[in-house]
Amino acid sequence: MLYSNYFVPTIKEIPSDAEVVSHQLMLRAGMIRKLTSGIYTFLPAGLKAIRKVENIVREEMNRSGAIEVLMPAVQPAELWQESGRWEFYGKELLRFKDRHNHDCCIGPTHEEVITDLVRKEIRSYRQLPVNFYQIQTKFRDEIRPRFGVMRCKEFIMKDAYSFDVDATGADKSYEIMYDAYTRIFRRCGLTFRAVEADSGSIGGSYSHEFMVLSDTGEDEIVNCLSCSYAANLEKAEVKAASPEPADRPPGILEEVRTPDVRTIEELTAFLSLPPDQIVKTLIFSADGNVVAALIRGDHELNEVKFKNLLGAEQIELADPRLVAEVTGAPMGFAGPVRLKAKMIADHAIRNMANFVTGANKEDFHLRNVNLERDFSVNQFADLRMIMAGDRCPRCDGELNFGRGIEVGHVFKLGTKYSKAMHAVFLDEQGGEKLFFMGCYGIGIARTVAAAIEQKHDQDGIIFPISIAPFEVCLLPLQMHEREVVDAAQKIYDACLACGVDVLMDDRDVRPGVKFKDADLLGIPLRVTVGERTLKEGMVEIKVRSERESAKVPLSEAPALIPAKIKALYDQIK
Ligand code: ATP
Numbered sequence: 241m242l243y244s245n246y247f248v249p250t251i252k253e254i255p256s257d258a259e260v261v262s263h264q265l266m267l268r269a270g271m272i273r274k275l276t277s278g279i280y281t282f283l284p285a286g287l288k289a290i291r292k293v294e295n296i297v298r299e300e301m302n303r304s305g306a307i308e309v310l311m312p313a314v315q316p317a318e319l320w321q322e323s324g325r326w327e328f329y330g331k332e333l334l335r336f337k338d339r340h341n342h343d344c345c346i347g348p349t350h351e352e353v354i355t356d357l358v359r360k361e362i363r364s365y366r367q368l369p370v371n372f373y374q375i376q377t378k379f380r381d382e383i384r385p386r387f388g389v390m391r392c393k394e395f396i397m398k399d400a401y402s403f404d405v406d407a408t409g410a411d412k413s414y415e416i417m418y419d420a421y422t423r424i425f426r427r428c429g430l431t432f433r434a435v436e437a438d439s440g441s442i443g444g445s446y447s448h449e450f451m452v453l454s455d456t457g458e459d460e461i462v463n464c465l466s467c468s469y470a471a472n473l474e475k476a477e478v479k480a481a482s483p484e485p486a487d488r489p490p491g492i493l494e495e496v497r498t499p500d501v502r503t504i505e506e507l508t509a510f511l512s513l514p515p516d517q518i519v520k521t522l523i524f525s526a527d528g529n530v531v532a533a534l535i536r537g538d539h540e541l542n543e544v545k546f547k548n549l550l551g552a553e554q555i556e557l558a559d560p561r562l563v564a565e566v567t568g569a570p571m572g573f574a575g576p577v578r579l580k581a582k583m584i585a586d587h588a589i590r591n592m593a594n595f596v597t598g599a600n601k602e603d604f605h606l607r608n609v610n611l612e613r614d615f616s617v618n619q620f621a622d623l624r625m626i627m628a629g630d631r632c633p634r635c636d637g638e639l640n641f642g643r644g645i646e647v648g649h650v651f652k653l654g655t656k657y658s659k660a661m662h663a664v665f666l667d668e669q670g671g672e673k674l675f676f677m678g679c680y681g682i683g684i685a686r687t688v689a690a691a692i693e694q695k696h697d698q699d700g701i702i703f704p705i706s707i708a709p710f711e712v713c714l715l716p717l718q719m720h721e722r723e724v725v726d727a728a729q730k731i732y733d734a735c736l737a738c739g740v741d742v743l744m745d746d747r748d749v750r751p752g753v754k755f756k757d758a759d760l761l762g763i764p765l766r767v768t769v770g771e772r773t774l775k776e777g778m779v780e781i782k783v784r785s786e787r788e789s790a791k792v793p794l795s796e797a798p799a800l801i802p803a804k805i806k807a808l809y810d811q812i813k
Pocket residue numbers: 349380382389390391392393395397646647648649681682683684686687
């Protein structure tokens with residue numbers, strides 16, 4: 241590609257409305273432009289990076305045995321009513337009516353459409369397993385689009401859906417996708433972890449998110465420094481401490497007057513007590529049933545764990561009216577003693593003695609509360625958020641707390657959609673069986689943005705070669721010097737002849753401008769043809785991620801460039 245025949249509108253200034261580096265650099269390098277909130281146009285160089293990620297994804301999906309299809313963006317409401325998501329899906333689902341007053345939506349995801357297709361087309365167990373995928377535009381009316389194409393409304397996703405005869409088959413399909421994703425993100429040159437994630441309300445019980453490690457990530461993750469355990473913070477298991485015998489005999493249960501003292505901070509200050517001697521009683525309404533969570537004062541309840549344990553669709557903290565009904569007191573004085581509600585306690589409570597709780601009485605707390613003697617709970621469970629100092633739940637190793645950008649998600653769906661939409665096949669005995677499904681997504685543009693977030697310097701992007709808009713940028717520094725232009729043309733032709741993706745900056749601009757733009761766009765290999773070096777019969781080669789450049793004889797450049805490129809690819813194999 242010749243720069244003079246291309247379009248890379250670079251910008252010097254840092255755009256004021258771009259908060260994160262990848263957004264700033266994609267704008268500055270002329271890769272994207274905003275049309276309106278959360279909606280972007282990909283300019284040529286941005287599109288090339290997108291296509292490179294797509295190609296890697298496509299190759300690895302095909303290699304894994306998945307089959308490419310292309311489903312429509314617009315979907316009829318009926319399918320979403322069948323699955324139940326028409327009501328359940330929030331405002332992210334963009335709904336509209338067509339001219340016949342027919343409810344429609346723009347697909348934020350395609351479980352309904354693919355399940356409808358498969359229930360009509362696949363009849364027999366003999367046709368299974370099958371995995372259909374597409375690379376297609378999604379729309380989600382995100383409440384707060386931000387970070388450029390990282391969290392936008394209209395975005396390109398690779399989504400795949402597997403169909404199996406049973407859970408064992410579905411496990412196998414999941415594993416195949418997990419491995420394909422590992423290859424994809426490795427080939428994209430990213431540093432990532434597959435973390436155990438919460439499956440939320442989709443209903444499956446098992447999922448992994450592929451996280452690109454980056455300080456600017458929206459997700460908090462933990463990973464073990466000794467074993468491969470990694471998890472989303474909201475999912476991370478906390479190892480139950482082994483029970484210890486109480487170090488003090490149980491004291492006498494007594495009420496303490498604590499006027500207007502409601503929070504843990506107020507209570508620790510008022511009673512001069514460390515928070516780990518207090519038990520918080522959090523009252524929830526779980527699908528309409530009252531249930532209390534007991535958590536040590538210095539710990540934080542993990543609502544996701546609590547909700548999953550209860551198997552509830554929805555949980556919310558009880559409002560003052562419900563709290564008064566259950567405890568007989570206003571908010572801030574709930575406690576487990578004589579509480580008329582189901583109680584679930586975090587494991588840590590087991591090892592506590594003589595603690596403080598609310599008294600279920602306005603302006604009072606209880607001191608010297610003890611398990612079993614004063615109250616008992618329905619169940620002990622892992623209910624709390626993991627925190628600094630906790631050890632790995634698998635190997636007891638040290639944990640690292642960091643952030644990540646979710647670029648991919650693999651998910652076991654079970655029979656949630658096949659059941660709701662009556663999608664069945666005939667088994668060996670001729671009986672009807674529900675399909676076991678899995679779904680697997682990759683954000684294509686988010687992957688490009690995540691790569692930039694992970695790899696850049698003060699001069700611009702440092703693209704991994706596999707997803708860079710071009711592999712080589714060729715800079716003839718003096719366009720009016722015949723020798724320079726001829727030598728560059730020779731290298732350019734040689735690159736094209738052996739399939740190297742090269743951009744030749746043939747603009748008649750100062751060398752400094754060419755260098756700056758090349759660095760900004762992050763093309764991995766730079767080949768400079770300058771008047772002075774050419775007099776010695778040399779050209780200069782520089783790898784974007786390295787500081788030093790090297791002079792090589794002009795005659796050797798055509799062979800050296802492909803070799804350098806291969807070496808860069810080999811680094812991310
Ligand atoms: P998130 O938790 O980031 O909102 P999600 O869990 O809703 O994402 P999935 O439904 O699992 O996302 O979608 C699959 C992939 O699509 C994600 O892993 C992510 O890479 C990408 N993706 C999701 N939402 C967006 C968005 N608003 N903008 C860009 N990419 C997105």
